[in-house]
Amino acid sequence: MASTSRKRSSAAAGDIDNDDSSKKAKTNTEKKPAATNSRQAGPAASSKVDANGDRYWEISKMRRATISTFRGKTMVNIREYYEKDGQELPGKKGISMPMDQFSSFITFLPEIEAVLSESGQTISRPNYAGVSTSAPDESDGSEEDSGGDLKDTASRKNIEATSDEDEEDE
Numbered sequence: 001m002a003s004t005s006r007k008r009s010s011a012a013a014g015d016i017d018n019d020d021s022s023k024k025a026k027t028n029t030e031k032k033p034a035a036t037n038s039r040q041a042g043p044a045a046s047s048k049v050d051a052n053g054d055r056y057w058e059i060s061k062m063r064r065a066t067i068s069t070f071r072g073k074t075m076v077n078i079r080e081y082y083e084k085d086g087q088e089l090p091g092k093k094g095i096s097m098p099m100d101q102f103s104s105f106i107t108f109l110p111e112i113e114a115v116l117s118e119s120g121q122t123i124s125r126p127n128y129a130g131v132s133t134s135a136p137d138e139s140d141g142s143e144e145d146s147g148g149d150l151k152d153t154a155s156r157k158n159i160e161a162t163s164d165e166d167e168e169d170e
Helices: 002-041 099-118 142-146 150-169
Strands: 055-060 063-070 073-084 087-098
Touching (some): 087 099
Antiparallel strands (some): 055 063, 063 073, 073 087
């Protein structure tokens, strides 16, 4: 037993030293190009293209939000990635949402943000000023002028919609 423990300890010590140096080298080389690209390109050009030709945004080091097409349907994927043989591959952990589910998720975000702020969490809001939307029918121009009053406008529309229903019932 002493010989097996001696072999394990010497082999394990060698593996740990080799793994640490190789991991540090990989993370250092990966972080430098990503940091310089994001600084040079600016916030508008933060998306990248993967090996499949799909656009993605890095949420963290090994997590991405990706726009892809599967069987003719556009999907929004939020997934963890792992590195194998120098390639970053999608892992099991994640979710793929078709556009109708992603749209539903987007509508829940104000409520989710409100619950988070009630619990003391703060979330930085993105500036949507330069981003075009694919649903021009919903914007009536008043939201563009107000800028930060999007939540107030949405709640007013909701109040108006519910008050109309109350008048019809009476």
